Amino acid sequence: EAGVAQSPRYKIIEKRQSVAFWCNPISGHATLYWYQQILGQGPKLLIQFQNNGVVDDSQLPKDRFSAERLKGVDSTLKIQPAKLEDSAVYLCASSFTSSYNTQYFGPGTRLTVL
Amino acid sequence: SQQGEEDPQALSIQEGENATMNCSYKTSINNLQWYRQNSGRGLVHLILIRSNEREKHSGRLRVTLDTSKKSSSLLITASRAADTASYFCATALNSGGSNYKLTFGKGTLLTVNP
Numbered sequence: 001e002a003g004v005a006q007s008p009r010y011k012i013i014e015k016r017q018s019v020a021f022w023c024n025p026i027s028g029h030a031t032l033y034w035y036q037q038i039l040g041q042g043p044k045l046l047i048q049f050q051n052n053g054v055v056d057d058s059q060l061p062k063d064r065f066s067a068e069r070l071k072g073v074d075s076t077l078k079i080q081p082a083k084l085e086d087s088a089v090y091l092c093a094s095s096f097t098s099s100y101n102t103q104y105f106g107p108g109t110r111l112t113v114l
Numbered sequence: 115s116q117q118g119e120e121d122p123q124a125l126s127i128q129e130g131e132n133a134t135m136n137c138s139y140k141t142s143i144n145n146l147q148w149y150r151q152n153s154g155r156g157l158v159h160l161i162l163i164r165s166n167e168r169e170k171h172s173g174r175l176r177v178t179l180d181t182s183k184k185s186s187s188l189l190i191t192a193s194r195a196a197d198t199a200s201y202f203c204a205t206a207l208n209s210g211g212s213n214y215k216l217t218f219g220k221g222t223l224l225t226v227n228p
Binding site for chain 2: 004040041042043044045048050055056091093097102103104105106107108110
């Protein structure tokens with residue numbers, strides 16, 4: 001079974017530029033999550049999708065971050081414009097449903113904002 | 115804010131020894147999960163313990179949960195160099211309907227020396 005795919009693995013941008021990350025979850029998983037993990041901390045949930053609908057985006061900085069999952073499969077997370085404090089690893093995870101289920105994580109995208 | 119707090123922040127042991135990591139949390143939970151993260155990689159689910167369970171085993175892993183003290187411990191027996199990683203506890207809270215949200219702690223960095 002293929003795991004959660006993410007690209008790119010690494011990205012370096014200047015502040016005020018925009019960047020986009022892509023995630024393809026495990027086939028058949030209805031729930032998709034984007035997390036931000038700052039160095040030395042645990043992952044923080046940014047947004048959760050159930051199929052193509054948003055379930056929780058309470059911690060998403062909506063003035064600069066946006067995410068979509070148009071066909072209920074893959075997803076993109078965008079930052080525009082980026083700030084220095086956005087430097088982090090962005091992790092995508094998926095689960096069969098959102099009820100109790102184990103989350104399967106992708107390898108992450110390491111973003112450096114200069 | 116992060117729900118779980120792991121203790122210690124870092125732990126260094128010799129191969130063959132046991133490693134114990136603790137997690138404390140603040141509010142009632144539905145279940146508690148432990149994840150491992152190798153350097154530069156995504157998180158891998160290790161074990162889930164439900165709020166009505168007190169102890170669970172999986173291979174060399176033993177997890178306990180004390181809901182009265184709002185704490186959990188992860189024991190890795192007969193550690194190996196390959197167990198070197200960061201370990202995170204994550205608490206699952208119902209966030210509405212059948213949806214559950216995971217909140218991660220800051221993690222314990224375990225180093226197993228050969």
